[in-house]
Amino acid sequence: MKPGGEARGARGEGQRKLGLCVLCGLPAAGKSTFALALRHRLRRELGWAVGVVAYDDVMPDAFLEEAGAGPVPSQWKLLRQELLKYTECFLLAVINGCPVSAPANRTEAMWEDFITCLKDQDLLSSAAPEAPPGYLLTKTAISGPLFLILDDNFYYQSMRYEVYQLARKYSLGFCQVFLDCSLETCLERNGQRPRALPADTIQLMARKIEEPNPKKNAWEHNSLTVQSPACSSAASPALTDLLLAALENPVRYVEENVEQKETDRIVCSTNILHQADQMLRRIVSQTMKEAKDEQVPPSKLKLLAEELNKLKAEFLEDLRQGDRKYLRFQHTAELSGVVSFFHCEKDSIVHKYFSKQHLKS
Known part of the structure; x- marks a missing residue:
């Protein structure tokens, strides 16, 4: 079967609406607070199943604490790709209506944190002891539309494009929300955190960050910039319209010599x-x-x-x-x-x- 075939079949029958939302911005821009407020509202008002995957919570502490400076860029890239593979495992389980199985090649600590993240949001549960190993989808995960919000800096457009490719592979909805927060505010908030990042790390990221550019990149057309701090904007009509548009207009799978x-x-x-x-x-x-x-x-x-x-x-x-x-x-x-x-x-x-x-x- 071609990649994305299962997803296209499910969507054709109108059984499930699945979407990926990339939440990006500088460290301490307020992304995590915004994501939790958005999840709560979508569940309460629209009855959607919503999961927030915060990269900071799922990345292994062993890597983050190495030499007190975190992993080198090449390690980060591999970890990000691995986490996206875990996300694909979950989405495939939802598309096919089957348990989530652990991938053969995985970082055990990160996989466990990923599973715990989805369990805590009532999207997964452990299989019975006598059942084959795996994790079962909850009633929440299999009823109604499902949105996964990926919460990270995503400061390069190439990082976000990897998520778009995953959406395209399985004909999922895709959108981006960029939290626009001044560097000064981010630095001030970061300084108040128990595990603050070095200020020069945030300053460097501010110089490198590539905001969504729908005029340049057609795949970024479904994007919205939100001013932070303004968590009330998680309830804005424009944001609701963005998410609905993503669900109603999934990315079309285009066969090519990938x-x-x-x-x-x-x-x-x-x-x-x-x-x-x-x-x-x-x-x-x-x-x-x-x-x-x-x-x-x-x-x-x-x-x-x-x-x-x-x-x-x-x-x-x-x-x-x-x-x-x-x-x-x-x-x-x-x-x-x-x-x-x-x-x-x-x-x-x-x-x-x-x-x-x-x-x-």
């Missing part, structure tokens, strides 16, 4: 990343040589190396995620634009340690 396109994309991406990695490594190495020639003290050399390597890692992750903000040079090749912008960012760091005119090679 495997070949993905292979081509990976090959192209890998080549570009490899070239960029080599070029940025040479720049960092040359800069460290200049610093030693300028007799920068060893203690400062170490700090400089840490800052430069962190900058390099961020640039490579931006390329990996498809961030185009660095490719702003209209008349140069793609990698030349990245290297030019890296030099600018690098120089702003280097000036804190020594002031020699740097080579651009």
Whole structure:
């Protein structure tokens, strides 16, 4: 059977309406409070089954606490993809009317937290001891429309597009809600949290965040920006209209050569990343040589190396995620634009340690 076939059959019979809602915005923008208020209202007023999957609650603490700084970007990407796979397992169970089975390859702690999350919202229950292993759908989960709200920063559009692809695969409704909150407010709220993020992490995300852009991306047409703080906006008519439109107009599954396109994309991406990695490594190495020639003290050399390597890692992750903000040079090749912008960012760091005119090679 083709991907999404089961979903299209169910929708054709009018039996179930299923939707995915991406809730995105800066840390401490008020997403979790907004999501809970929205879930409560949709259940009370419309009788929908609603589940909120808050990524902060499901990601394993072991990863979050590693070295006190959290996982590196590549680990985050793998964890996010794994969590989306868990979401697909649940949706397939709803579509096919069967128990939820644990995937073969999983991070046990994260899978258990995901299951607990859905149990706490009365969407799953444990099977009887004598039954085959798995988790049963509750009456709430199998009656009426069902919406899953994915609560995370989703600061790159590529992160949100992965959710859209899942909706398209099974012909589900899809929409996005962006909580627009000032950086100053987010920093203030974050500072009041027991487990506050480093301020520079939020500031960096604010510079990188890609808000939904329906004019540029057709797949983002079903999006809404909500001003925060304003939890009462969870009851706004515009938001209700957005969710209803998503349920009534599921994303159509389009058959295409997905495997070949993905292979081509990976090959192209890998080549570009490899070239960029080599070029940025040479720049960092040359800069460290200049610093030693300028007799920068060893203690400062170490700090400089840490800052430069962190900058390099961020640039490579931006390329990996498809961030185009660095490719702003209209008349140069793609990698030349990245290297030019890296030099600018690098120089702003280097000036804190020594002031020699740097080579651009």
